[in-house]
Amino acid sequence: MSSPTRETPARTPRVKQKRGEGQWALGYREPLNPNERSKKDDNPLNVRARIENIYAHRGFDSIDPGDLRGRFRWFGLYTQRKPGIDGGRTATLEPEELDDRYFMLRVRLDGGALTTDQLAVLAEISQTHARDTADITDRQNIQYHWIQVEDVPTIWAKLEKAGMTTMEACGDSPRVILGSPVAGIAADEVIDGTPAIDEIKRRYIGDPRYSNLPRKFKTAISGQQDVAHEIHDIAFVGVDHPEHGPGFDLWVGGGLSTNPMIGQRLGAWVPLDEVPDVWEGVISVFRDYGYRRLRARARIKFLVKDWGAAKFRHVLEDEYLERKLTDGPAPEVPATQIDHVGVHPQTDGKFYVGAAPIAGRVSGATLLAVAKAAERAGSNRVRLTPQQKLVILDVPEAEVSGLKTELADLGLQTEPSPWRRGIMACTGLEFCKLAIVETKARAIELVTELEKRLADIQAEIENPVTVHLNGCPNSCARIQTADIGLKGQIVTNADGKQVEGFQVHLGGGLGLDAGFGRKLRGHKVTATELTAYVERVVRAYIAGREPGERFAPWVTRAEESVLQ
Secondary structure, eight states, X not given: XXXXXXXXXXXXXXXXXXXXXXXXXXXXXXXXXXXXXHHHHSOGGGHHHHIIIIIHHHOGGGSOHHHHTTGGGGGTEEEEEOXXXXXXXXXXXXXXXXXXXXXXXXXXXXXXXXXXXXXXXXXXXXXXXXXXXXXXXXXXXXXXXEEOGGGHHHHHHHHHHTTOBOTTSXXXXXXXXXXXXXXXXXXXXXXXOHHHHHHHHXXXXXXXXXXXXXXXXXXXXXXXXXXXXXXXXXXXEEEEETTTEEEEEEEEOOBOTTSOBOOEEEEEEEOGGGHHHHHHHHHHHHHHHSOOSOGGGOSHHHHHHHHOHHHHHHHIIIIIIOSOOEEOOOOOOOSSOOOOOEEEEOTTSOEEEEEBOGGGEXXXXXXXXXXXXXXXXXXXXXXXXXXXXEEEEEEOGGGHHHHHHHHHHTTOBSSOOHHHHHEEEOOOTTTOTTOSSOOHHHXXXXXXXXXXXXXXXXXXXXXXXXXXXXXXXXXXXXXXXXXXXXXXXEEEOTTSOEEEEEEEEESOBSGGGOXXXXXXXXXXXXXXXXXXXXXXXXXXXXXXOOTTOOHHHHHHHSOGGGGX
């Protein structure tokens, strides 16, 4: 007699566990990558004491690698690129092979605000400690090169005596706050955001509670739309509420690099005195819920994309602010981008004068000369802009002409060509360890050539055609939001050789044209072909546009063959 057959029990399917993203608020506190381990091992703000007490005395070779390539950034310090290493080797070498023994040092200047005395201090530091280097960045900073660690404590003492700092100019921290260069004096301004910028800086910059974020956190606050608010982690944009009056529209989750995203409006109106509290709430959401497992997804834009604006606002209100925000209207988008170049009236009867260095490249000698020229014109206030330009405020009408002449003699034009006005460039191969191609010198060459080649049509260009050059994919020069954005890479020329070149993005923009450039399929230009390419595209635009049509709308309808 056969025994009964026993049925094998059906297996319960295994449920695949969702992998944690390293969000502190959900219990994922264990560091998941070397950057997170480094921050957990020692708060990066503590590195200052080691710089002052050890490294400045014992020199470059005494610096701990974890400090050198990590925590130094919290005080604005990066090692610069060792000279002579071509861009084709950037991705193949170890960090220590790329490191020079000198540093880039970034001075954070919130709102780009400077007195002429402070500008003179920045100039003296450049001339004494940085081989006369000084670049105006598109984050309203001053950036030095050739800094030795032995000099850093002396530089800090000079800066801090003058009311400036390098604290959290870099690192996974709240970076410099962008603000309107003409805050408090512009006729078109809805509200002056300066008090909020000052209060955020006073309360939170250098606070250990916010010095270990998943990644960097970029802020923009302006009463008018002149700070690229659409591409910031958080932005407060001036808007007039029909019931409550002037305040700010709240945006979160913008950013560029290899995954560009336009920020999202939360639909909330924030009065001036509540901006610091709301800012703290948003940065706390990022700190606690931001993704820490993968560095490539550690920006707040990924969290906002996954949650959506409604959930983000709900968490902000219920878990952090413990109150509801006031609903508010969207700000009206200006017809043209605002860069403050030229001579403009202030609300008090004086004038501000905006001048254009090429791609932000200046020098200590130039900064000192600007400070003296401003003082001779009766001003003691200078501002840096998010477009790598500078503005002198409070100029009496009788002094405007003389100031313009002095600035022009320094290479700072107040009536620049569209190319000089619209050019931006990152640090590039000259100093940056991430770069693949040269940018600053190439920007200067490009502007110089375009001013000659396109002189015949210059008067026909009502709005500057912006050209942004970036040395790598990280978009420090905002290539996706330029009319012509150029991403540096190694390309193959007509002879089959590997040379410096650029991938082309066309028709990006902010404001009315908010969106990312059209990346031409497979289209790249070599560095030597760049000027001819830009000339060809601009001439095609002038020939093919409708009356009054801007570059970006023209690109969206142009045939691809015309754009190559």
